[in-house]
Amino acid sequence: QSVLTQPPSVSAAPGQKVTISCSGSSSNIGNNYVSWYQQLPGTAPKLLIYDNNKRPSGIPDRFSGSKSGTSATLGITGLQTGDEADYYCGTWDSSLSAGAVFGTGTKVTVL
Amino acid sequence: QLQLQESGSGLVKPSQTLSLTCAVSGGSISSGGYSWSWIRQPPGKGLEWIGYIYHSGSTYYNPSLKSRVTISVDRSKNQFSLKLSSVTAADTAVYYCARRGWLQEFDYWGQGTLVTVSS
Numbered sequence: 598q599s600v601l602t603q604p605p606s607v608s609a610a611p612g613q614k615v616t617i618s619c620s621g622s623s624s625n626i627g628n629n630y631v632s633w634y635q636q637l638p639g640t641a642p643k644l645l646i647y648d649n650n651k652r653p654s655g656i657p658d659r660f661s662g663s664k665s666g667t668s669a670t671l672g673i674t675g676l677q678t679g680d681e682a683d684y685y686c687g688t689w690d691s692s693l694s695a696g697a698v699f700g701t702g703t704k705v706t707v708l
Numbered sequence: 709q710l711q712l713q714e715s716g717s718g719l720v721k722p723s724q725t726l727s728l729t730c731a732v733s734g735g736s737i738s739s740g741g742y743s744w745s746w747i748r749q750p751p752g753k754g755l756e757w758i759g760y761i762y763h764s765g766s767t768y769y770n771p772s773l774k775s776r777v778t779i780s781v782d783r784s785k786n787q788f789s790l791k792l793s794s795v796t797a798a799d800t801a802v803y804y805c806a807r808r809g810w811l812q813e814f815d816y817w818g819q820g821t822l823v824t825v826s827s
Contacts, residue, residue: 599754632813634755641804641820642755647813685755689812694771697745697757697812 600625601686601700608706613676617703619669619686625698629689631669633662634699636683645684646671673705681707710735712805712818720799720825726792730805730818737786738763743808746779746790748801749820756801760808761788795825 602620609615621627631649634642644653646662649669661672669686686700716728730744737744745760759769761779769777778791792799802822806814 630811630813632811634814641817642814643817644813644815647809647815648811653815687755687812687814696768696770697760697808697814699755699757702754 599701600690600698601688603684603686603700603703605701606704606706608708609676610708611676611678614672614674615676615705616673617671617684617686617705619671619700621667621669621688623667624692625667625688625690626664626669627667628691631662631664632687633660633669633671634685634687635680636685638682642685676705676707678707681705710807710816712807712816714803714805714818714821716821716823718821718823720795720823721827722796722825723794726790726795726799726803726823726825728790728803728805728821728823729787730789731785731787732807733786737781737788738783741810743768744779744781744788745806745808745814747804747806747814748799749804750798750801758790758792758803797825799823800825 607615633646636642649664650662684703690698711733713731720726743760746758761767776793781788802820804820805818807816809815
């Protein structure tokens with residue numbers, strides 16, 4: 598049972614923009630760094646965003662991250678067919694059941 | 709370029725112990741500031757963090773799995789391992805090893821290995 602809630606799916610046409618929300622609480626997103634991962638079908642997750650809004654080397658600037666309070670958002674602009682994947686947010690939870698936690702996952706479909 | 713590769717048994721009987729190893733290449737497992745994690749993903753479901761270990765041997769486990777999990781490190785072989793005891797069908801999943809960075813991100817992942825629990 599994930600403590601981070603994401604919409605199950607989002608979709609848009611090629612070239613358009615999508616945003617994916619990740620809702621948590623003060624014990625996780627509110628006081629910890631947020632990262633985002635892209636999981637293409639049949640492959641391992643890949644780091645897209647870390648430290649709330651930073652991109653690792655090689656990740657295009659079409660991907661962006663932000664955090665406000667106990668929620669975080671991933672944005673993808675100039676949507677491409679190759680962006681069709683599952684996306685997960687992640688952070689640390691400092692509650693009694695402390696540990697790394699992931700969001701429920703969002704399937705991005707390019708129409 | 710850092711690479712991680714999981715290996716181990718792909719089929720485990722119920723009540724037995726699942727054992728996996730993650731070989732790290734292209735970098736040292738003793739690099740300061742990083743921890744080495746196991747994460748799993750049941751078929752068609754989301755990601756679940758299992759635990760991590762530092763090169764010093766310090767460990768931290770998911771509280772929901774803590775009673776059954778042991779993660780160890782072999783610095784001489786540049787690898788770390790996972791043991792999960794008393795497995796059931798609910799432990800069937802793709803198991804990934806990953807490096808956890810300074811800012812809590814998982815920046816390098818193995819390709820994953822499917823472990824099926826079945827008699």
